[in-house]
Amino acid sequence: MSQKFQASVHHRDDVGFVKLSGVIDEDNELADLTDSIPGSMVVIELGEIERINSCGVRDWVNWLNALEAKGAEIVLVECSPAIVAQINLVNNFTGNGSVKSFYVPYFCPECDEEKVLLSEAAEMGPPPHEPPVCRCDGCDLVMDFDDMPDSYFAFLSNQKKVAKPDKVQSVLDEFSTASNEPSRIRSRVQGGSGNISSASLPTVPSLPSITGGGTGVGSRPGSLPGEGYTNPGLADSSATRGAVAMSAPGKNGSMVYLLVAVLLAAIGILGFLVFSGK
Numbered sequence: 001m002s003q004k005f006q007a008s009v010h011h012r013d014d015v016g017f018v019k020l021s022g023v024i025d026e027d028n029e030l031a032d033l034t035d036s037i038p039g040s041m042v043v044i045e046l047g048e049i050e051r052i053n054s055c056g057v058r059d060w061v062n063w064l065n066a067l068e069a070k071g072a073e074i075v076l077v078e079c080s081p082a083i084v085a086q087i088n089l090v091n092n093f094t095g096n097g098s099v100k101s102f103y104v105p106y107f108c109p110e111c112d113e114e115k116v117l118l119s120e121a122a123e124m125g126p127p128p129h130e131p132p133v134c135r136c137d138g139c140d141l142v143m144d145f146d147d148m149p150d151s152y153f154a155f156l157s158n159q160k161k162v163a164k165p166d167k168v169q170s171v172l173d174e175f176s177t178a179s180n181e182p183s184r185i186r187s188r189v190q191g192g193s194g195n196i197s198s199a200s201l202p203t204v205p206s207l208p209s210i211t212g213g214g215t216g217v218g219s220r221p222g223s224l225p226g227e228g229y230t231n232p233g234l235a236d237s238s239a240t241r242g243a244v245a246m247s248a249p250g251k252n253g254s255m256v257y258l259l260v261a262v263l264l265a266a267i268g269i270l271g272f273l274v275f276s277g278k
Contacts, residue, residue, distance in 0.1 A: 014039045017175045021048035024056035030063040047078030064095035087155045098160040106143035108136040129153035
């Protein structure tokens, strides 16, 4: 998914369809789209919006006002978690429009994967709203909802109904990609295909250092200062064993020198006794 703001406009009969993706920031081109969007209803797909900053929010609200001034009814579909967050924060973020569908974020602790599940606002029922059950495509376990239900679903309490849902759905079936992709799985590891931002990554505790020295992070509790320690979670590979051997402090070497010195002294005393006995 590209970070750069991108937009495409389609229309069928009196319904305009706008697909936005990337980041809505100060470099957005929302104002330039206004004259190219026809129709008395505008369906805006937001599933691939990764982030929106304060400048983007300002331009977004002004853009919706301009569309509504032309007499268009606004319908938001596939709202990403980033968009849902702004809907809950900014009172007029949806203008006089409505949200038809939005993505619900989940996390699987077993597979360390994120998943967003497309949900219909009309199917969420009355408050208090609970996230739908979602299973991991990897291990088939029930996934954890990756937010707070009270705050994430807050916008549903004031949600307006879509005036003509059948007309909106027919446009989505023609132009939207969500009909064939109801859920999306993304790795929580940065650099994967999902390009997840660092804010969405889980907190990973630092592994103990396998180098010797001190009683800090790299030392086993109760061990002597400088005593080597292998993290039991690390694989027992030759590379790991070599790293531990190289990081072993000089204590063992000192013991070897001491044993050699004692052995040489014993040999010397034995030789002295043998020769003196003659």
